[in-house]
Amino acid sequence: MGRRWWTAALPALILGLLMSPADALAAAAPGDGNLAVSATASASYTSSWESVAAIKDDIDPPSSNDTANPRWGTWPETGTQWAELTWSQPQTLRSAQVYFFDDNGGVRVPASWKLQYWNGSSYADVAGASGYPTAVNAYNKVVFNSVSSARLRVVLQSGAASVGLLEVKAYSTESPGNGGGTSGWTPPANLVTPLDQVWQHVESTYNPGPTVFRNFGWDQIMANRGSINYCVRWDSSAPVSAALRDRIHASLARQFKKWMDVMVGHNGWPYTEVPVKVVGWAVRDRATLQWSDNSVDVYVNDIRENAPQCAPPCGRFFNQNGQYPNCPGGAARHYDMSLWLTAGMGGGAGGDWGQRLGSEYFVNNIDAADMHILLHEIGHSFGLDDFYDWTPTGVGGFLMKAGSASRITEFDKWMFRDWWRHLKGRYGL
Known part of the structure; x- marks a missing residue:
């Protein structure tokens, strides 16, 4: 019953707080270890009716066009925009998740984006990034080489519209995944x-x-x-x-x-x-x-x-x-x-x-x-x-x-x- 995809017979349309002890880290972060909740958020620009603090409120959005919860947006600004998490002490950072704000109008997912950290004198791109997906209605996960820094910046390059974020999560390990855990290749x-x-x-x-x-x-x-x-x-x-x-x-x-x-x-x-x-x-x-x-x-x-x-x-x-x-x-x-x-x-x-x-x-x-x-x-x-x-x-x-x-x-x-x-x-x- 059925034909394979290659058939020719049918049409081809065919970062908690590293005071140093691990227990302090656990106390500062929620159950999944999200370090963002203990950070302060800032941005290159924020629309007057939006809030950059929304990116670290630890509220999982129902969709990219979330109208019920606070969000960060840059309309009408375009070009390179950024949102940043800052901690009072350096954090060990290994991965992050980003949930994009996209209202299918003036704010859309970025044409591209990346993560940067403060190395003490300037911002540098994280090394070894696993990739920068731009999915809507989902967390976009990035794993990178471990760094110690008090600042993590999400840098967004707009496309045809402005950009925004609903949530940013940061972890000291490879993160749990798309807003609630993910498994790798683990067949029975x-x-x-x-x-x-x-x-x-x-x-x-x-x-x-x-x-x-x-x-x-x-x-x-x-x-x-x-x-x-x-x-x-x-x-x-x-x-x-x-x-x-x-x-x-x-x-x-x-x-x-x-x-x-x-x-x-x-x-x-x-x-x-x-x-x-x-x-x-x-x-x-x-x-x-x-x-x-x-x-x-x-x-x-x-x-x-x-x-x-x-x-x-x-x-x-x-x-x-x-x-x-x-x-x-x-x-x-x-x-x-x-x-x-x-x-x-x-x-x-x-x-x-x-x-x-x-x-x-x-x-x-x-x-x-x-x-x-x-x-x-x-x-x-x-x-x-x-x-x-x-x-x-x-x-x-x-x-x-x-x-x-x-x-x-x-x-x-x-x-x-x-x-x-x-x-x-x-x-x-």
């Missing part, structure tokens, strides 16, 4: 051998595909800074009401979330949520879609592979540089994958272009807890293989071995995480 002992077999099979069979191919679901999410856009190819003459349209969207989002939940808190994965947006529908006949609002773009009678096609100028496969100059709805309405729903189709197919399955199957299972064909095909979009002709040692039924499981199993989860382990370096994480 009984899965180590079969997981190694799977990855060796991928490398030997499709080499150099996994290392050079740049349109996995992983790439799409990271390019979007934590979200995914879909266009629905309605390859059916059955009418679609606005209510059904919205239920299809909700169902797709629920199933996609099952894979994303596998990654939360794991091995530096930067997102706690990955919103799924349906930005367009493609049909043969506009009358099939029984709504007149403009919540999604509608593409009519552009037939490819004998099926309605969403506009190629809006598709990521054709625009992998992330620019969509000819997309009618603009970059915000680009689509990363297609949900191709075909009347009368049995089984499914999946790849970097999206997922294809029967329209009747999808609608009939729209409220199912686990739509196993769709889950299987989404796995292919992230690189997971089929297992038609072999089974890894010591494992039985699992979702990616078609027909042997109806939901994501523990082995599927660790195969999924293994792909992230091998690909995360391409994003500087």
Whole structure:
């Protein structure tokens, strides 16, 4: 059930206080060892209605566009801006987490950023930084070579808008992770051998595909800074009401979330949520879609592979540089994958272009807890293989071995995480 991501048979759209004793450090910081709470905050500039003290209040934001808690912003100032933590005595610093303020308007995530420390005479960049991600709705973690300093500065270079921060956390060790703990590569002992077999099979069979191919679901999410856009190819003459349209969207989002939940808190994965947006529908006949609002773009009678096609100028496969100059709805309405729903189709197919399955199957299972064909095909979009002709040692039924499981199993989860382990370096994480 399904096709691999490399198939050619489907369209390619397819710092506490170091008074010196360790107990003083523990007393000064909260339970997770966040040293920022004992610091004083300052900044290059602060909007009159914002507060730089917000960056060390130890309140975990619900999202980057947090309107309930204090925040630091620099609107209307742009260019290089900074926010700083200062302690009364030097701290041993090893890692930090930064949560960006982004209101999708005048304040956005920075084009770039870095950490600096005061070396006694000037500010210097921390050495050995693990990377500077710019995820929204999540903490961005940086581990660096240990330094002793009484000042830690977050330096932000704005892009098209001003910049801001909701929270900064600092640690004397490698920090707990994305706002509440993270684990690295720690699969159960009984899965180590079969997981190694799977990855060796991928490398030997499709080499150099996994290392050079740049349109996995992983790439799409990271390019979007934590979200995914879909266009629905309605390859059916059955009418679609606005209510059904919205239920299809909700169902797709629920199933996609099952894979994303596998990654939360794991091995530096930067997102706690990955919103799924349906930005367009493609049909043969506009009358099939029984709504007149403009919540999604509608593409009519552009037939490819004998099926309605969403506009190629809006598709990521054709625009992998992330620019969509000819997309009618603009970059915000680009689509990363297609949900191709075909009347009368049995089984499914999946790849970097999206997922294809029967329209009747999808609608009939729209409220199912686990739509196993769709889950299987989404796995292919992230690189997971089929297992038609072999089974890894010591494992039985699992979702990616078609027909042997109806939901994501523990082995599927660790195969999924293994792909992230091998690909995360391409994003500087």
